[in-house]
Amino acid sequence: MATTQDVERAREQAYLDRLYTRLDEVRQITRDQLRGVLLAVGTGTPQSVVERDVFAAAHADRLARLDAAEGRLCFGAMDHTDGQRTYIGRIGLSDSEQEPMLVDWRAPVATAFYRATLADPHGLLRRRHLRTRGREVTGIADDPLSGALGTDPSPASDAAESSGTSGTSGTSGSSGDSVLLEALSAPRTGRMHDIIATLQAEQDRVIRARANGILVVDGGPGTGKTAVALHRAAYLLYNDRARLDQSGVLIVGPSPVFLRYIDQVLPSLGETGVVFATPARLFPGVEATGTEPVEVATLKGDPRMADVIAAAIRDRQRVPSGGLNLAYDGMTLRVSQDRVARARTRARRSRRPHNGARRVFLRELLAELTNQVVRQVPGGLLDQDERRQITGDLWTDDVVRRALDALWPLLTAQQLIGDLLHQPAVLARAAGNHLTPAERALLTPSPSPSSASASAHADADDDLFAPANLLTPTQPTPQPQPRDLASGRIPHPRIPGGAATAGGSATAGGATGEWTPADVALLDEAAELLGDPDEEAGLEAARRAEQERAEEREYARGVVDMLGLDGQIDADALADRWAGPRTRRSAAEHASLDRGWAFGHLIVDEAQEISPMLWRLLWRRCPGRTATLVGDLAQTARPGAPTQWERLLAPVVDDRFTIERLTVNYRTPQEIMDVAAEVLRAQDPDLVAPVSVRSVGRRPTALRAGDVPVEQVTGLGPMLAQRPVLPGEPTAEVIAAVAHAAEREALRLGLGGHDGSAGSGRVAVIARPRDVQPLRSALIALMPELAVTPDSIDPTSVAGNALDAPVAVLSVAETKGLEFDAVVLVEPADLLAEPTRGLADLYVALTRATRSLCVVHSGDLPDMLRDGLDPA
Numbered sequence: 001m002a003t004t005q006d007v008e009r010a011r012e013q014a015y016l017d018r019l020y021t022r023l024d025e026v027r028q029i030t031r032d033q034l035r036g037v038l039l040a041v042g043t044g045t046p047q048s049v050v051e052r053d054v055f056a057a058a059h060a061d062r063l064a065r066l067d068a069a070e071g072r073l074c075f076g077a078m079d080h081t082d083g084q085r086t087y088i089g090r091i092g093l094s095d096s097e098q099e100p101m102l103v104d105w106r107a108p109v110a111t112a113f114y115r116a117t118l119a120d121p122h123g124l125l126r127r128r129h130l131r132t133r134g135r136e137v138t139g140i141a142d143d144p145l146s147g148a149l150g151t152d153p154s155p156a157s158d159a160a161e162s163s164g165t166s167g168t169s170g171t172s173g174s175s176g177d178s179v180l181l182e183a184l185s186a187p188r189t190g191r192m193h194d195i196i197a198t199l200q201a202e203q204d205r206v207i208r209a210r211a212n213g214i215l216v217v218d219g220g221p222g223t224g225k226t227a228v229a230l231h232r233a234a235y236l237l238y239n240d241r242a243r244l245d246q247s248g249v250l251i252v253g254p255s256p257v258f259l260r261y262i263d264q265v266l267p268s269l270g271e272t273g274v275v276f277a278t279p280a281r282l283f284p285g286v287e288a289t290g291t292e293p294v295e296v297a298t299l300k301g302d303p304r305m306a307d308v309i310a311a312a313i314r315d316r317q318r319v320p321s322g323g324l325n326l327a328y329d330g331m332t333l334r335v336s337q338d339r340v341a342r343a344r345t346r347a348r349r350s351r352r353p354h355n356g357a358r359r360v361f362l363r364e365l366l367a368e369l370t371n372q373v374v375r376q377v378p379g380g381l382l383d384q385d386e387r388r389q390i391t392g393d394l395w396t397d398d399v400v401r402r403a404l405d406a407l408w409p410l411l412t413a414q415q416l417i418g419d420l421l422h423q424p425a426v427l428a429r430a431a432g433n434h435l436t437p438a439e440r441a442l443l444t445p446s447p448s449p450s451s452a453s454a455s456a457h458a459d460a461d462d463d464l465f466a467p468a469n470l471l472t473p474t475q476p477t478p479q480p481q482p483r484d485l486a487s488g489r490i491p492h493p494r495i496p497g498g499a500a501t502a503g504g505s506a507t508a509g510g511a512t513g514e515w516t517p518a519d520v521a522l523l524d525e526a527a528e529l530l531g532d533p534d535e536e537a538g539l540e541a542a543r544r545a546e547q548e549r550a551e552e553r554e555y556a557r558g559v560v561d562m563l564g565l566d567g568q569i570d571a572d573a574l575a576d577r578w579a580g581p582r583t584r585r586s587a588a589e590h591a592s593l594d595r596g597w598a599f600g601h602l603i604v605d606e607a608q609e610i611s612p613m614l615w616r617l618l619w620r621r622c623p624g625r626t627a628t629l630v631g632d633l634a635q636t637a638r639p640g641a642p643t644q645w646e647r648l649l650a651p652v653v654d655d656r657f658t659i660e661r662l663t664v665n666y667r668t669p670q671e672i673m674d675v676a677a678e679v680l681r682a683q684d685p686d687l688v689a690p691v692s693v694r695s696v697g698r699r700p701t702a703l704r705a706g707d708v709p710v711e712q713v714t715g716l717g718p719m720l721a722q723r724p725v726l727p728g729e730p731t732a733e734v735i736a737a738v739a740h741a742a743e744r745e746a747l748r749l750g751l752g753g754h755d756g757s758a759g760s761g762r763v764a765v766i767a768r769p770r771d772v773q774p775l776r777s778a779l780i781a782l783m784p785e786l787a788v789t790p791d792s793i794d795p796t797s798v799a800g801n802a803l804d805a806p807v808a809v810l811s812v813a814e815t816k817g818l819e820f821d822a823v824v825l826v827e828p829a830d831l832l833a834e835p836t837r838g839l840a841d842l843y844v845a846l847t848r849a850t851r852s853l854c855v856v857h858s859g860d861l862p863d864m865l866r867d868g869l870d871p872a
C-alpha cells in the first residue's frame, strides 16, 4: 500500500515532470526564434542588421540560461496560508497561458522561502525542500511554519530522511537544517557550488540588500561571504539587467586558484556577464607574475606612493636653467628659462594628464620658436600657411624635437614606474619628503643593467639641454611623424623603443624582473596621471579589435553548433555580421581589456587584503562606487593593515558604506574552530570567532616529525632518508610526517584508487611559501596517484591546477578563500615567524578544513595550539 511519503513524492515528481516538459518547450521555442533571426534575410540596412543582432544575442543568452537550469531546476516549494503553492527554482517558468509554474529564486516572492521561521512565517504554512537527481525527485524535507501543522517532522520529511542522503552529526530542529547539513557535509570537489537551495536568512538579506552604495560584508571564516558575494552578483544582474549588462560586474578575487575555485558558480546560475580578475591582472596588457618581499609590496601599496608618482611626473616636466639654446638651419634659437617656465605652467594649468598637457607645452614653445625663425627670415612678414610650414619644419628637426621631448616627454606608465623603481636618483627626486631613505632603498635595491639602459633618459638633468648634448647617441632618433599642422594639432612622437604597450619586463618592478601584483596599482596610478599616449591608444584599439574578432568567431561557431545549423550558415560569415556595433554580450569582454571601462558594480573578495593604492585603482574601475566588499579583518596578512573597515575604506569613500555581518561558520567543524578561536584570541582578545553550524565528533590531531620512521613512508623511504637537505628546507622527517598524514587523510576520504580513479574530496597540505615547492615535489614523487594531476607536470601550472589533484600543497596565501575536506598544516611555528601577520595566516590555515585537521610539527607547538590537538 502506498504510504503518505510515496503519494507526496509521486505528486512532486509529476510536477517536476511538467516543469521539465515546459523547460524543453521553452528551449525549443527559443532555439527556433534564434534560428529564425539568424536565417532572416532582412532589409540589409545597418539598422536592421543591428536589430537582428541584438535579438540574436538576447535569444542566445536566454538559451544559455535555460540550459544552465537543467540541473536542480526546482528545489523547493512554499505552501501559503491562502492555500496557494509556489514552486521555487533556478529560473522562472510560465505555462503557455502565461500562468506562473516556477519562480526564480531571486524574485521578491522567493524571499519568504529563505526567511520564514516559526516565529515569523512570512505568510507560509510550510516550506518544502525537494531533493532531486537529474529529473527525478529523490526526497522531500518539510519545515512546518504554522502551529497548526505542528513542529514534528511531517511524514514527507520522514521520507526525506529515509532517502539515505542525510547523515551528519549535530542535526538540529527543522528538516531544512538537515538539508543544509547534508550540503555542508558533501565531499569537496575543488569547485564551489551554488547554494540557492539552502541559503540562510542572514545570507539572503545580504544578497538582496540595496544595490546603491557600498556594502561591506564582514564575517569570520566559512560564513559564506564568497558564496553570498557571488549570489549577490547573480541577484543584481537579475534585478538590474539592462544597466549591468551594458556596464558589467567586476569580481576581484585574491588568486588564480581562487578564481578557478569559484568560476562555476555564476554560470550554473545562468549568469555570464561578469569579469573576474586578480589584482595582478587589473592593468590591461600587464600580467604581474613577479614576486617580491612582503615589506616591499606593503610599501608599494602605501597611499604616499600616489604623491611619489605625481611628483615623478612633475619631475619629467622640466625647465632648463639658462633656457634653451638651439642650433637650427644656420640660426641660433633661444628660449629663455622664463618663457619655458611659462609654457610649463600653462600646460600644467590645462588640467590635462601629462601626455595631453604636452600638446599645450609644445604648442607654446613651437610658437615661440616659429616667431624667432620668422623674425630671421629675410623679407619679413609671412602668411599663416608659411608660418605653419615653419612650425612643421621645426617639429621634424631632430635637434629641436629632441630638446622639446626631453623637456616634456611622452611617457607610458611602464616607463615611468620602471624608472622610478630602478633609478635611485629618479626615486630620490620624486620621493622628496614622502619616503624615508630606508624606504627608498627598499624600493630601488640595485639598478639592473637592462633597466638602466631603458631609462637612460631618466637621469637627464640640466646638462642634457645644452646644445652639444642634444644629439646624444643614447637617445634613439625619433621617427618622422605625419604632419597634422594644418589642423593646428601637434602630433605625438612615437615612443622610443615602441614600449607603449609592452608588458615590460625590461623596466618591471619585482625582484624577478617582472611586474609584481603591487606594481599594478602603481602602473594604474601613473596611467591615470599620464593619460594614454595616442599611439598607445591606437595599438590598444587594434589589439582589442583583433581579440573581439576571434571571440566573435568562436561564439558564432558555438551558436551554429548549438542550433545544428552546420552547412546552412557559415560561422565566420555570422561573426562578420556581428562585427558591427556590439550588443551587451561584449560588455564584459570589452571591460576586461579597457582600463577606462566603468563597471556597473564592483565585488571584491578578501577585501581586507586590498592596499590603499589598489583601492584607488578599484574605485577608478567603478566610479559610481556601487560595490559589495567581503572580507574578514582577522584574516589580514598585510603587516600594519587596519583592523577596522572604517580605517581601511575611509581614505577614499569616507563613511559612505554600510556593514552587514555574517555570524555562522558553515565550513569548519566546531572541534577545529575551538583551536582556531584560540589563535584569534591571541591576535586580539576582543575578537570572537563565528559559531560553527556542525561538529564532526573528532578533535584535530598533532603529529610530531620523527614519530613516523622515514623508511615507513611508502616504498621510497630509504631514498628519502638519503636526500640531501639544503639549509632551511623541510627535513626528511618533516616530509615523511607530512606524507604520512596526507596519505592517511586521503585514505580516510577514500581517495586515490590505484587505477587512477580518485574518490571525491580534497586534501590540502599548507606550508610556508618557501617549503611549498620542496614538499610538492616530494609528494608528487611519493604519492603520484594523489598529488599529480595531468597538468601539474608543468611546474608553471601547478598552482592553477592545484585543485584538480586530490592532494594539493599550497601556501597560506594560495589557500585564501578556499576549503578542503582535510588539511595537513606544516610547522605552525614557522608560519608565525613569517613577515606577514603570522597569527592571521595561522588562523586562515586552520579554518580551511571541512572535516579534519592534522598539524605536523618538529619543534614545540605554539602555546595556543597545545590544548586543542590530540596526538595523531
Ligand SMILES: Nc1ncnc2c1ncn2[C@@H]1O[C@H](COP(=O)(O)OP(=O)(O)OP(=O)(O)O)[C@@H](O)[C@H]1O
Residues within 6 Å of the ligand: 180, 183, 184, 192, 193, 195, 198, 199, 200, 203, 219, 220, 221, 222, 223, 224, 225, 226, 227, 228, 632, 666, 667, 816, 817, 818, 819, 847
Ligand atoms: N547556506 C549555505 N548552504 C550551503 N552551503 C553553504 C551555505 N553557506 C555557506 N556554505 C558553504 O560554506 C562554505 C564556506 O563558504 P565561503 O567560502 O563563502 O565562506 P567565506 O566566508 O568566504 O570563508 P573565508 O573567509 O574563510 O574565505 C562553502 O563551501 C559554501 O558553499
